[in-house]
Amino acid sequence: MNVQSKPEKLIRGATGDWEVVIGLEVHAQVSSKSKLFSGASTEFGAEPNSHVSLVDAAMPGMLPVINAECVAQAIRTGLGLKAKINLKSVFDRKNYFYPDLPQGYQISQYKSPVVGEGEVVVDLEDGGTATVGIERVHLEQDAGKSVHDRHPTMSYVDLNRSGVALMEIVSKPDLRSAEEAKAYVAKLRSILRYLGTCDGNMEQGSLRADVNVSVRKPGEPFGTRCEIKNVNSIRFIGQAIDYEARRQIEIIEDGGKIEQETRLFDPNKGVTRSMRSKEEAHDYRYFPDPDLLPLEVTADYVAALARELPELPDDKKTRFVRDFALSAYDAGVLVAERETAEYFETVARGRDAKVAANWVINDLFGRLNKEGKDIGASPVSAERLGALLDLIADGTISGKIAKDLFEILWTEEGDPRAIVEARGMKQVTDLGAIEKVIDEIIAKNPDKVADAKTNPKAIGWFVGQVMKSSGGKASPQAVNDVLKKKLGL
Numbered sequence: 001m002n003v004q005s006k007p008e009k010l011i012r013g014a015t016g017d018w019e020v021v022i023g024l025e026v027h028a029q030v031s032s033k034s035k036l037f038s039g040a041s042t043e044f045g046a047e048p049n050s051h052v053s054l055v056d057a058a059m060p061g062m063l064p065v066i067n068a069e070c071v072a073q074a075i076r077t078g079l080g081l082k083a084k085i086n087l088k089s090v091f092d093r094k095n096y097f098y099p100d101l102p103q104g105y106q107i108s109q110y111k112s113p114v115v116g117e118g119e120v121v122v123d124l125e126d127g128g129t130a131t132v133g134i135e136r137v138h139l140e141q142d143a144g145k146s147v148h149d150r151h152p153t154m155s156y157v158d159l160n161r162s163g164v165a166l167m168e169i170v171s172k173p174d175l176r177s178a179e180e181a182k183a184y185v186a187k188l189r190s191i192l193r194y195l196g197t198c199d200g201n202m203e204q205g206s207l208r209a210d211v212n213v214s215v216r217k218p219g220e221p222f223g224t225r226c227e228i229k230n231v232n233s234i235r236f237i238g239q240a241i242d243y244e245a246r247r248q249i250e251i252i253e254d255g256g257k258i259e260q261e262t263r264l265f266d267p268n269k270g271v272t273r274s275m276r277s278k279e280e281a282h283d284y285r286y287f288p289d290p291d292l293l294p295l296e297v298t299a300d301y302v303a304a305l306a307r308e309l310p311e312l313p314d315d316k317k318t319r320f321v322r323d324f325a326l327s328a329y330d331a332g333v334l335v336a337e338r339e340t341a342e343y344f345e346t347v348a349r350g351r352d353a354k355v356a357a358n359w360v361i362n363d364l365f366g367r368l369n370k371e372g373k374d375i376g377a378s379p380v381s382a383e384r385l386g387a388l389l390d391l392i393a394d395g396t397i398s399g400k401i402a403k404d405l406f407e408i409l410w411t412e413e414g415d416p417r418a419i420v421e422a423r424g425m426k427q428v429t430d431l432g433a434i435e436k437v438i439d440e441i442i443a444k445n446p447d448k449v450a451d452a453k454t455n456p457k458a459i460g461w462f463v464g465q466v467m468k469s470s471g472g473k474a475s476p477q478a479v480n481d482v483l484k485k486k487l488g489l
């Protein structure tokens, strides 16, 4: 557990240093075609109230029927978080009144969740890692949505989301800075995407976090926390924590006391605002849902799901470092998304992996970022980038020309080698041609020649001139060799 206070993470207040303590409840929408207890579609962005079964609308006498795929997804998630899978779990009713909750209760899991304690290894910016404890993962229904901006005096209710399966992933209060919390959510999202159990799309609300924040003097017991509800971007999570920690420190330093409450983050103003005082578990009058039997799965079933899990980011990273001799940092960047890792492996297989990593991380990612594209939409496929690397490796093109070729591949289809042929981009290795250029440059620049004799580094100037006059196509190796000979170095 990551509980020690590192000095660089402390926040300076008027009365000394403070430590921020954070625990996250992440709501992750389960990837499944239909809802947790009904056959209605979970498709995003549909016409309001077009994906609502009688169960989701809580019509009298309708009974929930558990969706086995949602259970499998929660168990896969638990396995991916190295967590204990509970073979028996219980669905409870969490009672509260809200216009977008037609049942008057949410079916959730309270005392007996499907997944128990686990952990997530978080990659930090300084290259280090921190292990964050998972308290539990439970399955629950999402509520509907109130729509307030369609009518001047009335609110509408859209029940498309009502009954969609959510996994609530509860962390232990192990996080100690906004940066750690952001890295934790990023890593969690990466794991969920690898598992295929949640698409992690924060803009569409598939992943959102309730952020619990408290502050204390290092070494003291935990302070009273506030819970910031439904934060839906990683950046906002960081901003909300920083603001909230400062707010709490100021109150305590002014002699006040933190009230446990639920707050909202306003992304426009960058502040948190009180929403309501915190409700306690007893306010929800939890009790086991009499319409549902306890959920029981066998150890064999769990083992079968475990066998089918894909290789997860941590294992992939270890393998990339080991098999491709990449730095932990580069490997971490490449494995963050499954598609990126697969792309890289296709390029690197049978080639110089470090060169491949550089091209993928710098050139490809740079270009994709510039255009706001995902790797799946890259006009340069892994096969074509691999072919480009082969052209450099066998001396057909220079590294400089390769950059031009990459640009061409970005906008044009076709085989890279054929493009190089057709456009005359081949590297000039013909010594006769290179010698001719060099002779001319030497003849014109006797001062530089004298210079190079006393200062061998000055040869760089000649290399630059030759490359320039050859349009970057001269082989740098050949140029260097000929120059050294001609200058008598």
Ligand code: ADP
Pocket: 021, 022, 023, 024, 025, 170, 171, 172, 173, 174, 212, 213, 214, 222, 223, 224, 225, 227, 281
């Ligand atoms: P509830 O369900 O009432 O919100 P939980 O005990 O399930 O309460 O805790 C919710 C979250 O709050 C967990 O992620 C936990 O790590 C975090 N948490 C608990 N105590 C603190 C604290 N003092 N400071 C910050 N986070 C906390």
Ligand code: MG
Pocket: 025, 210, 227
């Ligand atoms: Mg809570």
